[in-house]
Amino acid sequence: MHTIDDYDLVVVGCGAAGLAAAVSYAEATQGRTRIAVLERSAEQDRGGATRWTGAFLRITEERRLDPDWPDRVRRVSGGRADYDYCRKLESEVPETIRFIEDRGVKLVFDEFPLAHTFDEGTARMTPPGRPDGGGKAIVEALASSLEQHANVDIRYRTEAVRLTLSDDGVVDGVVIRDGDGRAKRLGARAVVLACGGFEGNYEMLTRYIGERACDLPLIAPGIANNRGDGLRMALELGADTAGQFDMIHAEPVDTRTGSADAVLYGYTGGIFVNQQGERFFDEGKDTWDNTFELIGYEIWRNQNQRAYWIADAKTLAIPGIENAFLSDVPPERADSLAELAGKLGLEAEALEKTVAAFNAATGPGDFDPSRLDGKSTTGITPPKSNWATPLDTAPFIGFPLTAAITFTYGGIRTDLDARVVTPNGTPIPGLYAAGEITGLFYHEYPPATSVLRSLTFGRIAGTHAARTA
Template sequence: MTTAPASAPYDLIVVGFGAAGLSAALSFAEATLDWPRPSRIAILERSSREERGGATRWTGAFLRINQDRELDPDWPEHVSRVSGGLADLEYCRTVQRDTPQTLAFVERHGVEILFQDFPLPHTFDGGTPSMTPPASPRGGGASIVERLGAALDDDPRVDIRYRTEALHLTTGEDGAVDGVVVRGADGRTERLAGRTVVLACGGFEGNAEMLTRYVGDRACDLPLIAPGVAHNRGDALRMALELGADTAGQFDGIHAEPVDRRTRKADAVLYGFACGIFVNGRMQRFFDEGRDTWDNTFEHVGYEIWRNQDQEAYWIADAKTLAIPGIMNSLLSDVPPEQADTLEELADKLGVDAEALQKTVAEFNAAVGPGQFDPTRFDGKSTVGLTPPKSNWATPLDTPPFIGVPVTAAICFTYGGVRTDLDGRVVTPSGTAIPGLYAAGEATGLFYHAYPPATSVLRSLIFGRRAAHHAAGALRPA
């Protein structure tokens, strides 16, 4: 790597080293290989080199695709449905169109995409429950960070600045963005001149003040799902708003997931909960665990635990769940579930009221209706006369060993962010693009009411590339 002289403007300054930022920087580097002079690219990363990658580094990065690298065709309309029509449908359709070529880009750089069996059905394949093996990169999001990062490490046109905070965007007399004021590890500030800036530094999930302002009270009780999330401080939103940018997405909306609270392992998510029950700290059920497939409910469980259950819940199941082939692959904790031969012993291990747990389980067991239990599909095996009901996969918890996991809700990302057009350009409320300013990934707002999953990393990669290609075309020397 070489460092451009302070007096020479960068052609591109990327704020953030996650999927969106890496995609933008590397795509721009490739798009400018034929320039008559070497392009200059800077990447600003809040963390150290060892921790680089933000949230991307820690995610398993499910990809909502089929073997042909095509996006679930139902996804754009799914987003529109759950958002009540508020989400940008053309943005979602752009994600669908660009998925194959974007995945070809990361695969070309050594990211291997695997399709591995999962023990429970999902709706990643046409919107209907399916046991089709879901896709993810080998090694998760960390492989994206390391593979794309390695290509940038080796490029002499790229200057990567670690432990560097972006403070403000600067503009020329005509209002076009022309640089970034940054603070380095020594605490000193400087202005980096740049012909184009891409904001790719995540949402505001790592900023308790902004979470409280937008999401509401008790936001401080939300732990982060992974260490890299702490660097997502809302910098993109703050800096863009200073220039009059518009916003998109639900600002009091968050993507939260139920995680094992016994461990500090990142992304210790409990996906395989549909075949057991959830109880709160008072040992009362509070959620219909079988109302939909795990991918359409795990976020809602997480939000409910945080907002209404005082961040305390327990997942309880028995030997019938343990017998599901591969079920432990849906429990991402590094600590196995607590296990006991009786509910009383399990309650002791979990540190909860045994009598109350036994009462709740007895009421649940008595309400289980007829039918054949089948965890591979909506089996219609439900409870009768129970509130809340269990709409599918309701089977009595009566066969030892009994298992349990104490869970809490951890925040992954925020819904609200900067608004962009389909080229990734940041726009004002009138829809006018702010010259020289782009944004991609979770820094941009999209979702309302729910996040149809397995697309966060994908949309970050796609719009990082779109921003880079548009910027390269606009800046190409005559």
């Protein structure tokens, strides 16, 4: 096949992981090398999933990863997750934060209205970190830094088709298609796969996740380009896999808007009901950060992709609660449950019956969303283990919800230098992977670390590739 250009590094993907890899490589080689970054989208939409996320970061104001996170991943995965990988992330996060701050990303630590466990695994109100401007700020800062190097090409509207090998079995290029539809080859001394999971490929979702995968909307437009190309190409070379292939990270989102990332986090004081107006989840079993994914998955898997969140004036009284409603449309409001049911499309009598049973089951104690308050129900199923306060004070509020896919769990296995490995742990020469294309999680995703691990292992990949070039 005709080789149209030769590069020292080709990066497949232009999100946090790919850009971190390219920037690290360019700076480590002091701009003396040629780099290509392949982006399936147009320039104005570059950045994949990173561009659209709010990018909560599970860090302290000292720029360190929550020290409980590696152990939490090990606990919820039943010991299946790569613990050394998690500890590597923990040790590298301070350098990762310096990496983005030095390139113009400003971090903010705004107060959040509800308790979370980002601080040593204890429910508390520590302000979580995030980039000012969300993930888009990371994409534009790193892309601008990369574009300062003369020998870098960001090739838009370009898809990767397959990897090529030299006669001695080293990855030495990528076959691509761009606007003319013809297959052509880019030569490379190293390749970094950083093109996300397979959220945008319903054939792969059906194969791994199961029936009705086609009913999963995407949480943001950018992940439509995550077609599983990197996973497919790596498997063709004998790469190993990691992570739970039949599990996804799904989030409960507002059905009334087409805006990206319209997630409901602020559900502590209310209840969830299905289309029959019946509760189906213990809304107080843990803090929102440890349950929002489970709620999203339950809505998709068992509730026919429709659910409703119901609350009252006590939720509206929580200072700053609007910051936990990420939709650009405010919640529906009504002076009665029957009126709210009509606005949401629920049967009024069923909703009133469910709320009455819930109210009767709530116990004594003060409602305190700043901690696990122990205010629980008795005698109903499912229970509500914390924050069980009666819904009896107008105005009543609600969101209609569905589950949107954010990322897939299953992916490529890498070592601690971000090198793609075979089933016996041998690195495939010249091939790296970083970000959500790499598998890690089983059963649950302890959140606010996806962008962190993408940046971190992208940076590691680029640095290692430069060192061994």
